[in-house]
Amino acid sequence: MTDLTRLSASDLAKLISTGEVSAVEVATAHLDRIAAVDDRVHAFLHVDRAGALEAAAAVDRGEITGPLAGVPIAVKDVVTTKGVPTTAASKILEGWKPPYDATIVERLKKAGMPILGKTNMDEFAMGSSTEYSAYGPTNNPWDLGRIPGGSGGGSAAALAAYEAPLAIGTDTGGSIRQPGAVTGTVGAKPTYGGTSRYGLIAFSSSLDTPGPCARTVEDTALLHAVIAGHDPRDSTSIPQPVPDVVAAARLGATGDLTGVRLGIVKEFAGDGSEPGVTAAFQESLQKLVKLGAEVVEVSCPHFEYALPAYYLIAPSECSSNLARFDGVRYGLRAGDDGNRSLEEVMSLTREAGFGPEVKRRIIIGTYALSSGYYDAYYGQAQKVRTLITRDFQSAFEKVDVLVSPTTPFVAFPFGSRTSDPYQMYLADLFTIPTNLYGGPAISVPCGLSEGLPVGFQIMAPTLADDRMYRVAAALESAVGTFTPPAL
Amino acid sequence: MAAISREEVAHLARLSRLAVTEEELDRFAGQLDVILQSVARVGEVAAEDIPPTSHSVPLTNVYREDVPTTSLTQDAALSGAPDAYESRFRVPRILDEED
Structure with a gap:
């Protein structure tokens, strides 16, 4: 019999809608897989077996239909789920059961998607390896001694380990895309404001963006369509229709990119990427050229200041948000x-409840916002943000999308970057500019370096999420998907 | 020259309501110095006349329709509280004994 955990969400949805398998069978297969392998992967902080089976049974009773009805999903633990523990991987929220659902969770439930559980992450989504989770790291299914990326390493690892066909992530500086890259899975950061932040435990409100994670581009697009769209409960939610990302992914899968202009950023060259990452990226670029795309070099002179600007803006917003x-x-x-x-109790509570990276960022943010330093740090970073946005706008006058490696290095061994926090920050070098600009970007697996996955990033203009899906699906059609060794 | 001293870190921790330990202060002071020296590079950019961007979505004054909707019940809102008393959040003392 087919192993249901190996199928795409799109195939699972078809089998369920035609009655060939039941939603309960699909949910059970994934719950059993979690029970069999998660002691080694540790992708989940909480598994909701009863809740998932109940939601699946409702689909089997015909109460809910839809493009992904019955397809189970894993949700990052920074997103509130009513009555189901939500900790943001922090001791300060241990055992907390939210009294309400995030908007995107409401949408998953309305779409008939059983929630398998909550996935591990760096505490409050601050980190690039899940090593800052208060509950221990997630192990990369490609090599259990290596990081699965972060902050959304649990969601990405759950996909790579076939524990879930779909997952929700959040991306503030790359927390969907970098884990996707290092686990050989797909992760998309929608346009900021394209997906609701209502019910996300806030880290950096001007940057936080929830988005879809999957093993294929089409699955990612199908999930994007379920969760995106205006939400009156989020004042930064964009009141405009969502571009048809599913149609764009299907168009891209035909493998024709005639006339599509891909921009490579001059300032990203000589950036310290590992040679294997650069090689996989260049080979993929050539494959896209064979599909008809044109490559144009563009200059984005302020991108080199994106990392410093981000590590002032995000900690500043976090120091305020985490005051709650x-x-x-x-x-x-x-x-x-x-x-x-x-x-005194407040200070002792925060000291006991927050981990070291969260404390570091709160202190940096407090510093950058304090009088006397505000203009030189936070104020200046916001001006640099304007210049980075202008770099994107002028680049998109010449090209349709920008492309780069997703992250400079493949999955690194545990402990290799925790002693020097700034070395960890470099993982986000290529993903951060997009967050400051607010546009969409996606990471697609494009090859292997030393046996470990490399991600290819496609960045598109604000509200043109469909464009990146087209290029992503074309790349996937040319390079295929990547399967980790058996666990 | 160090961008930030151990004393400054201790002061910022107090402002942030973090009762950090002496050992943490030693560790954080060095780490935060490296981070601040790196992020201070934003100062190299000539940006005097550039307007700041707080936010990428050009929306201001977003209001919903003025229609009453249900919100959390008192019990639900208090359900996660470390301490509650007669439908209220209960807090440690906020005044000194002699106040």
């Missing part, structure tokens, strides 16, 4: 002996 964890309304309270003051 005060030991009063939800989560941990530490040191409340009946004598200590509110302020």
Whole structure:
């Protein structure tokens, strides 16, 4: 019998809609797979077997239909799920059961998609390896001694380990795309404001973007279509129709890119990418040229300041957003002996509840926002953000999309970048510019380097999410998909 | 020259309501110095006349329709509270004994 965990979401949806398999069988196959392998992968922080089976049974009773009805999904633990533990991989929220669903979770439920559980991540989505999870790292299914990327390493690893056919991630500086790249899976960051932030535990509100993760481009597009679209509960949600990303992916899969102009960014050359990453990227570029695409070099002179600007803006917003964890309304309270003051209890709670990277970023953000430093740091970073946006706008006058490797290096061994936090930040070198600009970008597996997956990034103009799906699907048709060794 | 001193880190931690340990202060001071020296590069960009971008979506003053909707019940809102008393969040003392 077919192993249901190896099928694409698109194929699973067809089998369920024609009645060849039941949604309960599909959910059970994935729950059993999680039970069999997750002690080694540790992609999940919480598995909701009963909830997933109940949602699947509703589809089997014919109560819900739709393009992905019955296809199970894993959700990053920074997204609230009513009554199901949501921790953002932090001790400060251990055991917290949100009283409401995020908008994207509501949409998954309306689409009849059983939620298998909540996936591991760097604490509050701050990191590039899941090593900053308070509950221990996720192991990369390609090599269990290596990082699965981050912050959304759990979602990406769940896909690569066939524990789930689809997953939700969030991308603030690359947290969907970089894990996709290092696990050989697909991850898309939609246009900022294209997917609702309502119910996301906020890290950096002007950058946080939830998005779809899958093993194929078409599956990613199908999930994108389910979760995207205007939400009146998010004031930065864009009140415009979502581009038809599914049609664009199907068009791209025909393998014709005639007339499509791909921009390579001059300033990304000599960027310190590993030779194997550069080689896989260049080979893929040649394959796209064979499909009819044209390659144009463009200059984005301010991209070299994207990383410094990001690591001022994101910590500044985080220092403000994480003030809500005060030991009063939800989560941990530490040191409340009946004598200590509110302020002392608050400080002890935050000290006990936050991990080192979160504390570092709160302190940096507090510094960058303090009077006397504001203009030189946060204010200047916001001006650089304007210049980076202008670089994108002028590039998109000459090309349809920009392309680059997703991340400079393949999955690295655990512990190799935690002692110097700035070395970890370099993982986001190519993904961050897009977040500052607000446009969409996708990572697609394009080859292997030393037996480990390399990701190819496609960045598109704001609201032109369909464009990146077309190029991504064309690349996938040319290079195929990549399967990790058996666990 | 160091961008940030151990004393400054201690002061920022107090402002951030983080009761960091002496060991953390030692470790963070060096790490934050490396990070701040790196991010200070934004200062190399000539940007005097450039307007800042706080946000990539050109929307301002977004309002919803003025229609009442249901919100969380009191019980649901208090369900995650570390301490609650008579339908309220209960907090440690906020005033000194003599106040």
